[in-house]
Amino acid sequence: MRLFTLTLAVALAAAPARAPAQELTLSVAISMKEAVEELGRRFTQTRPRITLRYNFGSSGELQKQIEAGAPVDLFISAAQRQMHELEQKGLILSGTLRVFARNVLTVVKPADSALDIAKPTDLLDPRVARIVIGNPRTVPVGQYAEESLRALALWDRVQPKLIFAENVRQALDYVARGEVDAGFIYTTDASTRARDVKEAFRPPEDTYRPVVYPVAVVRDSKHPALAQAFIQLLLDREGQTVLARLGFQPPPAGAR
C-alpha cells in the first residue's frame, strides 16, 4: 500500500513535467471562423500537445483588445487598417505580416423576401426599411460598405435606414431572422447560412478597397515560432485549398 501511494505521488508529480502542453491564442476576424477552425484541426492533428484557443470578433474589437494587452499570439484581421494601426504601435512582429486571402462584398436579403433588390439604387425603395451594416467604427465589413455606398453616392440617402451590427455574423443573423430587409456582408458569410438568406446583388468591386486578410504574430506572443507555423499553414497549398473551398480568393499578387 505504501509503495502504491509512493508510486502514485511520483506519477502525479512527474505528470505535468512530462507533457508541457502549449496553448496558442488566435484572435480571428469572425468571417474567417470556419476556415481557421478547420485549419486549426489540421494544425493540432500533427501537434497533439498543442491546444488552440480562438477569440472571434470584429477586427476593430480584436485590435483594441491587443492594444489593451490581451494575451494573444496571432491576429487575423479582415482589413489592412486594423493591422497597420497595430504595426505602427509596434504591437506585432512586422516581419511576420502576410496577406493570405481575399473576400468580396455582397448584399443579401432574407430567403423569403418578396422585395426585388437587384442593384444598389434599389436600396432607396421605401419598402426597404432597414439595412444592416457592420458598425463602421470597428467592423471592417461596415467600413467597406460605407466606402461603397459613398462611392455610389447613396450613403446620405440610405443612412436613416441603417442598423449597425457588432460584427459581420451579427449582420448576417439580422438578415437571416428577417429583422432587416437587406444587409452588407461577405460572400463567404452568405454561404454559411445559405438556407436563410439569398444574394440580392454585389456592389461593384471598384467602389471599395479590396477586402484582404492580413495575419501577423503579436509582439508579446510566448510562442512566436508556433504562431509562425500557423501562418505558414495559411499560406501553404493545404491552407489555400481549404480557403478556396470555403469561397475565399487568393491574395492579390504583391500584397503584403
Next chain:
Amino acid sequence: MSDEALAALVLSVRVAVVATLLNAAIGIPLAYLLARRAFRGRAIVDLAVTLPLVLPPTVTGYYLIVLLGRRGWLGQPLYAATGWSVAFTWYAAVIAATVMALPLLVRTARAAIESVDRELEKAAYTLGRSEWRTALEVTLPLARNGIVAGLVLAFARALGEFGATLMLAGNIPGKTTTVPLAIYTAVQTGEMGEAIVLVLALTALSCAVLVLAGRLGARAA
C-alpha cells in the same frame, strides 16, 4: 461632450423616464393585486414579473425578440398589419428597460403594501369605502415610502439597462444608443475620453436620483 454623447444622455433619460412611468402604471396595480388578492394564476404572474431579475439580461432580450421581432409571436402580426416593427426603435429600448425594471418596483411595492395594517383597511370598509377607494386613500398612501423606493430603483435600473436593450433595440447612434451602450462602444473603439465623460455623467445622474429619493423618503416619513 460630443454630440453623440449628448444624444445618448438625452435618450437614456427619456427612456428611463418613460419606462418608470410605465412601471408605475403597470407595477403599482400589479403589486397591489399580488399583495391583497388571491386569483388564479397569481403564482405564474409573480414568477413572470420576477424572472427578469434573476435571468441574464441577454436571456430576457432573447425572449423579447421571440415575442416582438418581425417574425415574433406578436411582432409578426403587427408587421403584417402595419409594416412596422418595434425592434431597433427607441420604443424597443423603453420596452426592454420597462421589463427589466418591473420586478424591482413590484417586489418593493408589494412588500410595502403587505406591511400595511389590514385593520385600517377593514375600518375603511366599515365606513362604507369601496375597495378601490380604500386602496387609493388608505393602503397606497400608507405604502408610499416603499412605492417611491421601488420607483427610484426602477428608474436607476432603466437608466443602466444594457443587455436586453442591445438585443432588442440594437446600438444605433442617435436612435437607440443609450449611455451604457455608448460607453461600451467608446471603450471598444478606444475613445477613453468619451467613455470617461459618459461614465461620470451616468454616475452623477445616479447619485442625484439616490439623493432625491432619500429626501423624498425623509419627507414622507
